[in-house]
Amino acid sequence: MITFRGLTKRYGAKTVVNGLTSVVAPGSVTGFLGPNGAGKSTTMRMTVGLDHPCSGDVLIQRKPYEQLRYPLREVGALLEAKAVHPGRSAGRHLLAMARSNGIPARRVEEVLATVGLSDVAGKRAGTFSLGMSQRLGIAGALLGDPGVLMFDEPVNGLDPDGVRWVRQLMRSLAEEGRTVFVSSHLMSEMQLTAGHLLVIGKGKLLADAPMDEFIAGNSRSGVSVRVPSPGERTTLAEKLRAAGASVSPGEDDELLVDDSTVDKVGDLAHELGVRLHGLGKRTASLEQAYMELTASSVEYGVSA
Numbered sequence: 001m002i003t004f005r006g007l008t009k010r011y012g013a014k015t016v017v018n019g020l021t022s023v024v025a026p027g028s029v030t031g032f033l034g035p036n037g038a039g040k041s042t043t044m045r046m047t048v049g050l051d052h053p054c055s056g057d058v059l060i061q062r063k064p065y066e067q068l069r070y071p072l073r074e075v076g077a078l079l080e081a082k083a084v085h086p087g088r089s090a091g092r093h094l095l096a097m098a099r100s101n102g103i104p105a106r107r108v109e110e111v112l113a114t115v116g117l118s119d120v121a122g123k124r125a126g127t128f129s130l131g132m133s134q135r136l137g138i139a140g141a142l143l144g145d146p147g148v149l150m151f152d153e154p155v156n157g158l159d160p161d162g163v164r165w166v167r168q169l170m171r172s173l174a175e176e177g178r179t180v181f182v183s184s185h186l187m188s189e190m191q192l193t194a195g196h197l198l199v200i201g202k203g204k205l206l207a208d209a210p211m212d213e214f215i216a217g218n219s220r221s222g223v224s225v226r227v228p229s230p231g232e233r234t235t236l237a238e239k240l241r242a243a244g245a246s247v248s249p250g251e252d253d254e255l256l257v258d259d260s261t262v263d264k265v266g267d268l269a270h271e272l273g274v275r276l277h278g279l280g281k282r283t284a285s286l287e288q289a290y291m292e293l294t295a296s297s298v299e300y301g302v303s304a
């Protein structure tokens, strides 16, 4: 469990994490989302004592990081994949970490095998690709068999096979009852991986909810109808509006209809003799819900 209690960090006049209060629970993957500069990495750095809050605090299994006797056995973190001594081999790097925390040396071989780096254990970490470095970082996080795991953008630089592997790893770590806290900008991947979400914007908590609730609560679900004839499309849109629905154009020949149902749209099209190429419920994605929620919190956006 990770507990944030009014966690606040300012750099100069800028408040980058602003009174964050939440509990990251064990047993499911919690996704940590927010636009660039929202304060995710700063929050994670404070969690493992790499940065200090101006006020509030963060606890790992009810203790501040500084009070953990063997931190790597309580919390494993991948924050910066390239933050490894480039001249050290992967094996030596992990061995040094293990020694510093009273972890048996055999764990090094185990975690190297888990992340698929056994064959390159003797190679210098500086020669690793970004994807290999991510795997080494994940090995480091797993080394102490901790109950809390934190990953900042873990799939950055991984190939599709690696992305799927990380997804399965995170889910199985959570199923084992661990706390898994992971940031990512890849919404489709997050939708497949996480069961719960924390969303921040400009340092403030915007949402703390199970994935399904978050999507349902922050997106418009409605009806999608495809009408190939432009004239018939206009006619159907007008009649739907007259019947109280709100209608907006979708992609190509699609109309997006809110405040109506598939049955009503189908019946109306039939009455009007309008030919349809598709009719169904629109199911919202995490990406749509996230975009709706964070639209006003994007700091470094470009205008469309």
Ligand SMILES: Nc1ncnc2c1ncn2[C@@H]1O[C@H](COP(=O)(O)OP(=O)(O)OP(=O)(O)O)[C@@H](O)[C@H]1O
Binding pocket: 011, 016, 034, 035, 036, 037, 038, 039, 040, 041, 042, 043
């Ligand atoms: N050491 C520092 N000194 C000054 N400002 C900092 C420092 N570290 C971070 N910041 C600022 O804090 C804000 C939050 O940064 P942070 O890296 O936590 O965001 P993030 O949500 O992880 O962003 P991204 O998705 O781009 O990685 C940014 O405006 C950043 O410029």
